[in-house]
Amino acid sequence: MLTIPLPIKLILDMCAAPGGKSIFAWKTLNPELLLCNEAIGKHMGMLISNLRRCQILPSAANVDSKILAEKMPQTANLVIVDAPCTGQSLLAKGDKAPGCFHHVTINSNTNRQKIILANSAKIVAPQGYLAYMTCTYSTAENEQVSEWLLSKLPEFQSVTVRHLEKYRSHLTEIPCYRMWPQDRLGAGASTVLFQNTSDAERNPLPADFLDLARFTNL
Secondary structure (H helix, E strand, C coil), X not given: CCCCCCCCCEEEXXXXXXXXXXXXXXXXXXXXXXXXXCCCHHHHHHHHHHXXXXXXXXXXXXXXXXXXXXXXXXXXXXXXXXXXXXXXXXXXXXXXXXXXXXXXXXXXXXXXXXXXXXXXHHHEEEEEEEEEEECCCCCCCCHHHHHHHHHHCCCEEEECCHHHHHHECCCCCCCCEEECHHHCCCCCEEEEEEEECCCCCCCCCCCCHHXXXXXXXX
């Protein structure tokens, strides 16, 4: 996020629970508006509790990414997608992740990630950013999903994040970054930053957006 220029009007955290990314984005980038979405309903209580505990004042919703893509196209300066994944890094924490290396599980998550990313990309304003991340080691869910997005959306480019260069993945030619457990930066994660290079104008949010998209002010 330190690569993203300020000021920022709108940030959308597409898969926001449990709230850590939203809180960091609020404190670091100081957007005018922060929207926190979580499609998995049972995770909403944890998200709202953490946002309130940290005195973050966004709006939160439990909405499918397709609905948001229809309601707020090309509006957000930054969309954060910490996508549902196989969670292979949970093993490094000593947790259980049954079937996380099975090809069926990986394929299922990859397909879901592509859907969420494609919908999220529609929300990114011209010259805005899309941050994609997972907590898994699978190349299919990380580098290959990133390459897929660039092949489908030529207006998007991957961005070099200079302070992560020593973690750059050698499994693709585009700047993707992997943090392994031995790096002492957690149990393992992958991230890539995209930019919408279109020269079009950013769309404003509709005046009644919060009601239309079922966002609730916290």
